[in-house]
Amino acid sequence: MALYVDIQKHFSDFDLDVCFDTKENIYGVLGESGCGKSMTLKCIAGIERPDRGKIVLNGRILFDSEKKIDLPPQKRNVGYLFQDYALFPNMTVIENIKSGMKKKISGKEKNAYARKLMNRFFLDGMEKKYPSMLSGGQRQRTAIARVLASEPEIILLDEPFSAVDSYLKWQLELEILNISEEYGKELLLVSHNRDEIYRLCQEMGVISKGHMEISGGKKELFKNPKTVATALLTGCKNISPMKKEDNHIFCTDWNLRFNLTEPVHEDITHVGIHAHYIKVTEPDTEKWAEIERVIEAPFENILLVRIKDRGGNISKKTLRIGIEKERSENLVQGRKIGIMIPSDVLLLLSEKQKR
Amino acid sequence: MDMTPLILSLKTAVVATLITFFAGIFCAWKVVHMKRGKGIVDTLFTIPLVLPPTVLGFFLLVFFGKNGPVGNLLSQYGIVFVFSWLGTVAASAVVSFPLMYRTARGAFEQFDSHLYYAAQTLGMSNFKIFWRVVFPNCLPGIVGGVILAFARALGEFGATVMLAGNIPGKTQTAAIAVYSAMQAGDREKAYQWVAVILVISLVAVLGMNFVNSRQKKEKEER
Numbered sequence: 002m003a004l005y006v007d008i009q010k011h012f013s014d015f016d017l018d019v020c021f022d023t024k025e026n027i028y029g030v031l032g033e034s035g036c037g038k039s040m041t042l043k044c045i046a047g048i049e050r051p052d053r054g055k056i057v058l059n060g061r062i063l064f065d066s067e068k069k070i071d072l073p074p075q076k077r078n079v080g081y082l083f084q085d086y087a088l089f090p091n092m093t094v095i096e097n098i099k100s101g102m103k104k105k106i107s108g109k110e111k112n113a114y115a116r117k118l119m120n121r122f123f124l125d126g127m128e129k130k131y132p133s134m135l136s137g138g139q140r141q142r143t144a145i146a147r148v149l150a151s152e153p154e155i156i157l158l159d160e161p162f163s164a165v166d167s168y169l170k171w172q173l174e175l176e177i178l179n180i181s182e183e184y185g186k187e188l189l190l191v192s193h194n195r196d197e198i199y200r201l202c203q204e205m206g207v208i209s210k211g212h213m214e215i216s217g218g219k220k221e222l223f224k225n226p227k228t229v230a231t232a233l234l235t236g237c238k239n240i241s242p243m244k245k246e247d248n249h250i251f252c253t254d255w256n257l258r259f260n261l262t263e264p265v266h267e268d269i270t271h272v273g274i275h276a277h278y279i280k281v282t283e284p285d286t287e288k289w290a291e292i293e294r295v296i297e298a299p300f301e302n303i304l305l306v307r308i309k310d311r312g313g314n315i316s317k318k319t320l321r322i323g324i325e326k327e328r329s330e331n332l333v334q335g336r337k338i339g340i341m342i343p344s345d346v347l348l349l350l351s352e353k354q355k356r
Numbered sequence: 357m358d359m360t361p362l363i364l365s366l367k368t369a370v371v372a373t374l375i376t377f378f379a380g381i382f383c384a385w386k387v388v389h390m391k392r393g394k395g396i397v398d399t400l401f402t403i404p405l406v407l408p409p410t411v412l413g414f415f416l417l418v419f420f421g422k423n424g425p426v427g428n429l430l431s432q433y434g435i436v437f438v439f440s441w442l443g444t445v446a447a448s449a450v451v452s453f454p455l456m457y458r459t460a461r462g463a464f465e466q467f468d469s470h471l472y473y474a475a476q477t478l479g480m481s482n483f484k485i486f487w488r489v490v491f492p493n494c495l496p497g498i499v500g501g502v503i504l505a506f507a508r509a510l511g512e513f514g515a516t517v518m519l520a521g522n523i524p525g526k527t528q529t530a531a532i533a534v535y536s537a538m539q540a541g542d543r544e545k546a547y548q549w550v551a552v553i554l555v556i557s558l559v560a561v562l563g564m565n566f567v568n569s570r571q572k573k574e575k576e577e578r
Contacts, residue, residue, distance in 0.1 A: 073476070083473070090471075
């Protein structure tokens, strides 16, 4: 797909500054709530107007502040699936679906097409029902059918799963993957849930406080998040500021030193360690970790440990370790353990990515 | 009893309400979407509600009078407001306008903006968005406004007397007939007109409550 976005917009509490272009069929934007994800979608759809910048969809300029181009939402051919679906309460399911169909087709064709979509989205028999009479899943499927009926070039999905129960979510995720394949539609999905983004998208970007930190392939991004905000959003629970010393780095929060074979870039300010990459070993007499708390999750336990040494130094913050249930039976509160962190799992992070 | 004042009142109120219906909705929609100067325009549209009707009548006379800017122009085409039925319509429309405008504005402000945006991104024209999406979903508020405006137009007295005068069979509406009857000492006639107006007003308010409760019920059922 070819959506190019480079926009800036000033708000009283933060500045939106987003730049990305998409190549894959499903592009995901990850960010905490209130970071400007929805605002970005609104700017692409033409509902909000950026102060500066450019939005190009498949070679068509939707917005360009320099050339003074600002197409109205009706002319952008951008579909928008709202978080609350925004179904028209005064229209029945079939009227909702027909509401966005192109003018050139006849009423008969519109009906036939609407019925086909309803059949496809398991809405048979619902034609005369009003949105208020539908279940959450039916509402979402109606909204999807309505967006598809308007034949957009791209569909923007704003937190599409946040309002549905978790058991429905799985089904709807598959539905969205199917749409992308079946209809060849390009999708732009925003979410605060890293798992959703990872499951659905190939390419993704991360927004933090209105700023697009990083954009690229999801695998690369999860493996090497590069910035603190990205590391946090992609699920890294252990992040500490660090100091450079001769040939090693010192993580100040954990009182831990690591030797590195390669020199560290000057932008690097933090170190991250995924909770699952820390291995539990026998304790050392020089330096050990003490289990401060055990948190039970369905399939694993999470240990919060504090690093201590013979010199009486105690780490400022705890480290999180994720460990399979069967291997954590003896690991109880107060126990001393050794930990092993291979230096190749360290994430070297900078405070902010330079554009 | 000569029913002319009642017929005149009803005719005036219907035409005035029709005018305020479209004008009120149009102005409310525009004001809701204004980015600058909203406060000033809103004050201007609301002021007829708080001004004494005689002051409004005075302004209308200045405006529509023979030497007024509009009155002068229109009189060349034979359209006269002063001491004519058109004057009663103009007075009633101006007095009832703020009621229509304000209730419509309230309804538009409460309207879920996501529905509007969804309609836009679906490619619906602005005309279609307004009449197919915004209007039906704001209908409860708008119907309330219509009934209020109609009731106010029906009972209009002060501005009407100032602009259109009290000419029996021509500009003497039911409300003015009460005044005339009292002036002439005809208490019996005054009582009759008071009763007629009371009944119409009661029906209007009951009708509004009925519409409101029915809409509330519908909303709960949905």
